[in-house]
Amino acid sequence: MSCGFEPIYGTNKPADLIMGKIDVEVFDGRNAFEFRDRLIERLGALDGTPTYLLKYTSNIKSKNLTISKDNDVTRYTLQGETNFDLVDMASKKVVYTNTIVSNTAYSATAGTYPTAVAERDANIRLSRDMADKIVTLLLITAKDWLE
Secondary structure (H helix, E strand, O other), X not given: OOOOOOOOOOXXXXXXXXXXXXXXXXXXXXXXXXHHHHHHHHHOOOOOOOOEEEEEEEEEEEEEEEXXXXXXXXXXXXXXXXXXXXXXXXXXXXXXXXXXEEEEEEEOOOOHHHHHHHHXXXXXXXXXXXXXXXXXXXXXXXXXXXO
């Protein structure tokens, strides 16, 4: 008796069938660049005309996580939420839609520059993690929406 799971990687498996077939919407900004770059890295660069278009909206919020006795914020958390739709380019119909949430944090110091570097690094980690979660969802659901 098998467990009911099947591999997603391999010849004629979901990952193989969607690699290089999904275009990703382009937005301005470093977070959008990091997000899109990670999606392309994981899903493969376009191989000719795209079969699908990944449309998305992201929202990132920063919150104070830790406050010192002197009322200085020493740690921040970033929470990102991305709603996305996978659109079939031929029919213009949404074949898959979902929402992912991701969190990361960074430390603040008395220095402006180190805090800015830590914040930028946290935004990159958040963008890449959100992209990875989307890829995972696309791969495990591909058998349901592939045409």
